[in-house]
Amino acid sequence: MLKEITEATQSIQAKDQHFMHPWEDVTAIGTQARTVIAKADGIYIVDSDGNRLIDGPGGMWCVNVGHGREEIVEAVAAQMRDLTYFSPWSATAPPAAVLAERLANLAPGDLNNVFFTTGGSTAVDSALRFAFFYNNCLGRPEKKHIISRVGAYHGSTHLTASCSGKMLEKANMDMVEDTVHLIPNPNPALRPSGMSLEEFCDRKVADLENKILELGPDKVAAFIAEPILASGGVIIPPEGYYRRCHDLCRKHDVLFIADEVVTAFGRLGHYFASKDVFGVEPDMLTTAKGLTSGYVPMGALFISDRLMADIKAAGNEPKGFFSGFTYSGHPVAAAAALANLDIFEHDALLDHVAKVAPHFEKRLRELADLPMVRDIRVNGLMAGVECCLDPEKPDDERDMNFLLEVDEICQRNGLLLRPVYSSAVLSPPLTITAAQIDALVDILKQGLETAWENRATDPK
Ligand code: PLP
Numbered sequence: 175m176l177k178e179i180t181e182a183t184q185s186i187q188a189k190d191q192h193f194m195h196p197w198e199d200v201t202a203i204g205t206q207a208r209t210v211i212a213k214a215d216g217i218y219i220v221d222s223d224g225n226r227l228i229d230g231p232g233g234m235w236c237v238n239v240g241h242g243r244e245e246i247v248e249a250v251a252a253q254m255r256d257l258t259y260f261s262p263w264s265a266t267a268p269p270a271a272v273l274a275e276r277l278a279n280l281a282p283g284d285l286n287n288v289f290f291t292t293g294g295s296t297a298v299d300s301a302l303r304f305a306f307f308y309n310n311c312l313g314r315p316e317k318k319h320i321i322s323r324v325g326a327y328h329g330s331t332h333l334t335a336s337c338s339g340k341m342l343e344k345a346n347m348d349m350v351e352d353t354v355h356l357i358p359n360p361n362p363a364l365r366p367s368g369m370s371l372e373e374f375c376d377r378k379v380a381d382l383e384n385k386i387l388e389l390g391p392d393k394v395a396a397f398i399a400e401p402i403l404a405s406g407g408v409i410i411p412p413e414g415y416y417r418r419c420h421d422l423c424r425k426h427d428v429l430f431i432a433d434e435v436v437t438a439f440g441r442l443g444h445y446f447a448s449k450d451v452f453g454v455e456p457d458m459l460t461t462a463k464g465l466t467s468g469y470v471p472m473g474a475l476f477i478s479d480r481l482m483a484d485i486k487a488a489g490n491e492p493k494g495f496f497s498g499f500t501y502s503g504h505p506v507a508a509a510a511a512l513a514n515l516d517i518f519e520h521d522a523l524l525d526h527v528a529k530v531a532p533h534f535e536k537r538l539r540e541l542a543d544l545p546m547v548r549d550i551r552v553n554g555l556m557a558g559v560e561c562c563l564d565p566e567k568p569d570d571e572r573d574m575n576f577l578l579e580v581d582e583i584c585q586r587n588g589l590l591l592r593p594v595y596s597s598a599v600l601s602p603p604l605t606i607t608a609a610q611i612d613a614l615v616d617i618l619k620q621g622l623e624t625a626w627e628n629r630a631t632d633p634k
Contacts, residue, residue: 176223179223183222186210187208190205190210190286191204214237214238214241214242216241217240217602217610226588230591230614231591237466239603239605241603242493243517246466246513253269262290262503269505269507270290271452281446282448283478287478288475289476289477291472292462292501293472294462295330296329301477302398302431304458305396305458306417307497308481311484312485313488316392317393318353318393319394319395320353320354323339324356324358325402325403327403336350339406360412360415362404362411362412363548375414375415375418379415382422383426391427391428398433398434400439401451401454402553407594408552409551411563414451416448416536417452417454427581431456431459432460434447436462436556438463439463441601442553442556443524443528443531443554445496445518451553458475458477458478466510471631472508488529491495503601524603526605530555534606536559540555541618546561547560547622549597555602555606556599557599557600557601558594563629574596576626577591577593577596579628582619583620583625
């Protein structure tokens with residue numbers, strides 16, 4: 175049961191009216207009373223009234239090594255004492271250089287060039303800018319179209335939001351429309367009844383090839399794809415889809431940008447999922463979140479040696495990539511990332527994920543018998559549990575309200591969820607144990623059952 179809301183909490187909530195949050199409903203400014211999170215340790219967060227909750231979304235898919243790791247706190251403090259900041263334009267700092275080399279060694283294929291950014295959106299935006307720059311350097315300035323997918327999420331800059339395919343979130347927001355193209359969602363649950371997964375995969379790969387051919391391969395710069403569409407509700411495309419899309423891009427000389435802002439750094443049991451899980455060596459790869467486990471903001475774009483060599487081969491005159499940020503390779507963020515990677519090694523975190531992920535999947539699949547559960551999607555330690563109140567009306571607004579109620583009930587019982595449309599998405603800290611997974615799934619199950627019973631007595 176939740177503890178009483180204290181005056182201290184109310185005071186923060188009043189001040190918070192001035193904090194315009196992401197995805198803020200502007201008409202509701204001044205009326206929101208958000209949960210105030212005051213502390214956190216391990217997989218738990220503690221609100222300002224002392225309620226301890228399992229952090230189901232792991233912050234925002236990011237607190238991979240768990241909250242409150244002293245090693246990162248110490249590394250950040252030590253780095254701040256030595257050097258808080260120096261301009262990356264004019265010099266380098268040891269942590270950023272060491273981190274770049276360490277990441278290049280971990281990254282798949284020839285992704286040896288690490289361009290540090292301030293987060294995921296700026297990593298993706300930089301990848302797209304590099305794709306344009308690359309084609310300009312190669313003397314083909316008309317090769318500028320980008321293909322992305324419905325259901326994708328790539329960020330919140332003008333261009334990355336345009337490449338995102340969460341359609342409800344485009345209302346009232348301007349998008350780049352002439353050069354960004356969204357092909358259909360590769361969610362297997364959307365396939366017509368009677369269609370096999372193999373046929374569906376063929377059709378989704380064909381969507382990409384048809385779009386490339388329709389625009390003309392000489393006009394298409396890049397295809398951008400998350401291996402698993404995270405914020406779209408943990409959409410797992412059919413087996414072989416990602417690799418076949420990559421092969422198609424190669425065939426048509428289109429750059430393949432892997433957006434691994436969520437899937438890198440252990441979420442799927444590997445540092446990077448593209449090669450180790452899906453067999454793909456992308457031309458560019460974007461990360462953020464788990465890179466520092468969210469302790470300090472940082473993102474990184476990895477660019478392949480091949481692209482650098484192509485640019486060099488196109489002529490000897492200097493070709494500046496005039497893109498960068500005041501905080502590119504920030505020493506404090508880099509120190510946090512290095513300490514974060516140390517924890518991965520010392521705690522053998524990837525092995526731990528390999529051990530607990532099957533239990534996570536098994537326990538979640540037990541929810542399939544519940545009457546409102548439509549689909550359960552799990553890979554590694556990320557999952558989406560999709561609900562549908564009326565099978566005749568999937569993706570109804572009532573499903574979203576249902577999930578909000580489930581979240582409310584779960585919070586009372588000690589679990590923070592993240593409803594995304596009609597799915598509850600989960601990406602707990604990777605340190606989660608089997609017993610903690612049991613607790614998480616038990617609370618979720620109870621939340622689903624209670625909200626279902628409430629609905630039966632109050633079918634609004
Ligand atoms: N790409 C993906 C796949 C994401 O999930 C996100 C954020 O959730 C982003 C990019 C944007 O990252 P950020 O919010 O750090 O800018």
